[in-house]
Amino acid sequence: MYFESIADLLAMEGHGVFVWSSYAVFAIVIGLMIYLPIAQLARHKVRLKARFEALSRSELELPHKR
Amino acid sequence: MAWTWFHRLGSPPWIYHFAGRVLRYLLPLTLLMLCVGAVWGLAFAPPDFRQGNSYRIIYIHVPVSVVALAGYYVMAIAGAVSLIWRMKVADLMMRVAAPIGAGLTLLALVTGAVWGKPTWGTWWVWDARITSMVILLFLYIGVYALYEAYDNKTLAAKACAILSLVGTVNIPIIYKSVDWWYSLHQPASIKFTGGTTIDPSMLYPLLLMISAVYALYVCLLLLGLRAGLIDSESTTNWVKREVLGEH
Numbered sequence: 001m002y003f004e005s006i007a008d009l010l011a012m013e014g015h016g017v018f019v020w021s022s023y024a025v026f027a028i029v030i031g032l033m034i035y036l037p038i039a040q041l042a043r044h045k046v047r048l049k050a051r052f053e054a055l056s057r058s059e060l061e062l063p064h065k066r
Numbered sequence: 067m068a069w070t071w072f073h074r075l076g077s078p079p080w081i082y083h084f085a086g087r088v089l090r091y092l093l094p095l096t097l098l099m100l101c102v103g104a105v106w107g108l109a110f111a112p113p114d115f116r117q118g119n120s121y122r123i124i125y126i127h128v129p130v131s132v133v134a135l136a137g138y139y140v141m142a143i144a145g146a147v148s149l150i151w152r153m154k155v156a157d158l159m160m161r162v163a164a165p166i167g168a169g170l171t172l173l174a175l176v177t178g179a180v181w182g183k184p185t186w187g188t189w190w191v192w193d194a195r196i197t198s199m200v201i202l203l204f205l206y207i208g209v210y211a212l213y214e215a216y217d218n219k220t221l222a223a224k225a226c227a228i229l230s231l232v233g234t235v236n237i238p239i240i241y242k243s244v245d246w247w248y249s250l251h252q253p254a255s256i257k258f259t260g261g262t263t264i265d266p267s268m269l270y271p272l273l274l275m276i277s278a279v280y281a282l283y284v285c286l287l288l289l290g291l292r293a294g295l296i297d298s299e300s301t302t303n304w305v306k307r308e309v310l311g312e313h
Binding site: 001002003009012013014015016018019021022023025026029030032033034037038040041044045048049051052053 | 093100104108109110111112113118119120122123126127130166169172173176177180181183184282285286289290292293296297300305306308309310
C-alpha cells in the first residue's frame, strides 16, 4: 500500500473528502443501476405468474369455455 | 447458414436465455474487477506529482466517461437496426441503452466536478468538453423521454431512432473537444497510436477499471434486455414456461 496507515488512506493528504465522495457516488449509482433491472424482472415474473395461474384456474373451472 | 446468428439475435427467447447464461459469469467477474481496480487505484497506485491524491478520481471518472460515449454508439446503432430491419429487440436495446448512458454521463459529470474543485479550483466551467457532455446527457434523457411521450410505440421507436442517429454528431465533437478548444481539460493521455503519457503504475489500474466499466455496461444492457423482454413478450408461450418454471 502507498499510504502508511488507514488514517492516511482516508485523509489522502487533504483530498480525502473529494476522492471518497466520488467513489461513494460511483458505488451508489452503479449499485442502483444493477439492482433496478433485477428488481424489475422479479416484479414482472411475480405479476405474470399470478396472471398465468389465474388464467389456468379459470380454464379449469369453466371447461365449456375452452 | 452463415446468417443464422443474425436471426437468433432477433429471437427474444434465445436472447433472454443467452443473456442469463452470460450474466451468471460476467456479473460476478465485473464486480470483482471493479473492486480490485478501485482498491488498486485508491491505495496502491502512486500519487500524481502535481495533483497529489485527488487524481485518484481518474480511476472512475475516465472509465465512466469513455463508456458513456461508447454507449451512445450502441444506442444509435440499435436505433438504426430498429429503423431499417424493424427488429423489436433492437428497439428494446435502444430504449435500455438510454437510461444506462444517462447514468454513466451523470457519473462522469459529478466525478468531474468533484475532481475539478481541488484541481482547478472550481466545480464547473463551461468548457467545450463539459458542455458537450451535458448535451450528451440531454440526448440520452431526450431519447428516454421521447419514447415515453408517444402512445403509439411503433412511432415512438422511430422518433427515438432518428433522434439518436442525429445526436451521433455530438460524439466526435466530445472526443476532439480537448484538441480543438484548448481549455482546462488536458488532452488524451492514452493513445492507440504513438506514445502514452502515463506511467505504467497508474496506467494498469486505469486500464483495469476501463475494462471493468465496459463489462459493467454489457451486464447492465443484458439485465435491462431481460427485464424488457419478459414484459414485452408477456403473452407468449416461452414467457409462460419461464415464469411457471416449466422447461
